[in-house]
Amino acid sequence: MAPPPGPYSGTSTLALVARASAFSFGLVYGSIKLKVLKAKAKSRAKAEAKAHH
Numbered sequence: 001m002a003p004p005p006g007p008y009s010g011t012s013t014l015a016l017v018a019r020a021s022a023f024s025f026g027l028v029y030g031s032i033k034l035k036v037l038k039a040k041a042k043s044r045a046k047a048e049a050k051a052h053h
Helices: 013-052
Strands: none
Touching: none
């Protein structure tokens, strides 16, 4: 299978860089989202504990 003609014929450096940066952005975004969700869960647990006492 020959690569299609045009700017993205083969594996261009730009495509590889774009893919790598998108992947790393996804990792960073995911970890930040997890931290926020964990923090929210913690504060909610604290509020519930206070309400029960």
